[in-house]
């Protein structure tokens with residue numbers, strides 16, 4: 001459960017080991033706050049998150065976090081990047097808030113620019129172009145055919161492997177096998 005300002009519970013706990021009034025000290029929620037507060041540090045009255053690289057990340061409110069993502073995504077230098085890139089950029093810039101990943105996913109999902117122009121290929125439609133194999137036996141095709149009448153050794157399927165450009169010859173061979 002995230003409060004209106006998610007930082008308050010950690011600031012109170014780090015400052016004076018105080019839990020929010022609605023949280024029972026023996027509850028799972030209390031254990032969660034205690035455990036997570038070890039990842040934060042207080043500098044003055046500001047809360048910072050210890051990153052894995054040791055650099056302190058400034059903890060911002062959820063609204064500020066959304067603004068940061070929006071600026072990275074569609075701001076002056078925004079390039080409508082994907083959600084994971086957005087979160088990486090925000091974290092690398094030294095900001096932290098707990099709902100960054102879901103905020104970024106929502107932002108990208110509901111961004112009109114991404115909806116209209118994302119994944120749009122600029123290549124006109126044309127027939128498939130076959131690529132001939134570079135050297136003999138470079139390309140193989142495998143297929144399982146059957147079931148047939150059970151052979152004396154107990155098998156009833158045939159595994160066909162063929163070099164891609166020798167279709168006719170192999171098909172003729174298969175016809176022989178099936179008969």
Ligand SMILES: [Zn+2]
Pocket residue numbers: 073074080081108111112113114115
């Ligand atoms: Zn976008």
